[in-house]
Amino acid sequence: MLERLFQLNAHNTNVRTEILAGVTTFLTMAYILFVNPSILGETGMDKGAVFVATCLAAAFGSVVMGLIANYPIALAPGMGLNAFFTYTVVLGMGHTWQVALGAVFLSACLFFLLSIFKIREWIINSIPLELRSAIAAGIGLFLALIALQNAGIVAANPATMVGLGDLGSPAALLAILGFFLIIGLEALRITGAVLISILVVTGLSILLGVTQFGGVVSMPPSLAPTFLQLDIAGALDVSLISVIFAFLFVDLFDNSGTLIAVAKKAGLMRKDGHLPKMGRALIADSTAALGGSLLGTSTTTSYIESAAGVSAGGRTGLTSIVVAVLFLFALFFAPLAGSVPAFATAPALLFVAVLMASGMAEIEWSDITVAAPVVVTALAMPLTYSIATGIAFGFITWVAAKTLAGRFRELNGMLVALAIFCVIKLALF
Secondary structure, eight states: OHHHHHOTGGGTOOHHHHHHHHHHHHHHHTTHHHHHHHHHGGGTOOHHHHHHHHHHHHHHHHHHIIIIIOOSOOEEEOTTHHHIIIIIIITTTOOOHHHHHHHHHHHHHHHHHHHHTTOHHHHHHHSOHHHHHHHHHHHHHHHHHHHHHHTTSEEEETTTEEEEOOTTSHHHHHHHHHHHHHHHHHHTTOTTHHHHHHHHHHHHHHHTTSSOOOOSOOSOOOSTTTTTOOOHHHHTSGGGHHHHHHHHHHHHHHHHHHHHHHHHHHTOSOTTSOOTTHHHHHHHHHHHHHHHHHHTOSOEEEOTTHHHHHHTTOOSHHHHHHHHHHHHHGGGGHHHHHTOOHHHHHHHHHHHHHHHHGGGGGOOTTOHHHHHHHHHHHHHHHHHTOHHHHHHHHHHHHHHHHHHTTOGGGOOHHHHHHHHHHHHHHHHO
8 A cells, every 4th residue: 555655666765764764854843843832822822722733734734745745745834934923913013813824824825826827936936046045044034033032142122122131041041052952963963953952951941940840741732722713804904915925925935945955855856957746745735734724823834854854765755644643643742842931942943043044155245236135135024023024125125226227127027016016015004
């Protein structure tokens, strides 16, 4: 049955290798079980329900990817997108988390339609590669600011807006230790470095009496507080159009980049650069995002950590199925997730920020019409506390820079239309 479903022999793999790869991928991305409830919980969502939704969304998404596309790519609620959900849409713009879930649902519907009608390539090709790199880097800087705040390393300052926090506090010291631990473990190529750091910092905080221990294993909490609680009608408000498109664009770029990177590492990409079953993979991803919004979590997307499983030999969807089973097993560890303080997950956010900021290396800095929009995009996200605003500033600056430099021919119709839309949105709303 497994051979018929996943074509193991054709991919030069076997069940044992696929299981090992699945376990490896799970260990590298299991930190989301602790980080996602911590971030979304700040909106007022029930953390226990978010934990269950995270497990189920990851399991559902990974199963869909494994069965539809037969790719060794696992899915879970995306980093950056969960921060956008909480800090921009809910805490920044003042919308309820139910409305934010509605926006996630609508963006997933658009993603699904784009995948079905194969419009994805046109949209991605319309956005310059440098801007896509800037968006990823900007999200990284946004996550870094949130991480430093959660750790108490930076704090509000009436004179300078932001300043140094109390580095002598237990939270700050433990967070710094956790970040250094991740760096060391990653440098030594130890699987699950982020997860190990979170558990070590949590254990130390409990032993030192900084936080309370809530247990390890129990029956899963109720999903009822978040299940089908999305407000689609509220998300149709005009002021949320840019939010829906921000969810869409970030998921589209992030997912496409992840699929290409992991598939290339797994040897699934053809010599001409074409990725077989790309359409199926995108349909799986958008379906997972739809399911996640119904369960009660931010956008579910493909994880670049899947590359760890590929390095361990994973080549088929069986790897993703194994990841899904492990996420279902994790449902019984809700008390452990509830014991993890924000400063224990802060190092994970900061580490993800480091990875996302690496895209800035691809920028052609000698071209000012490229460098200026890139810097504006990346800086606007943390400084305005909004990913959507950063994307808008990036589109506007890119079009303005190219136009004023007499290089209007380097623009395309969609990019110009997006810039005009962003100007209108920022002016009116």
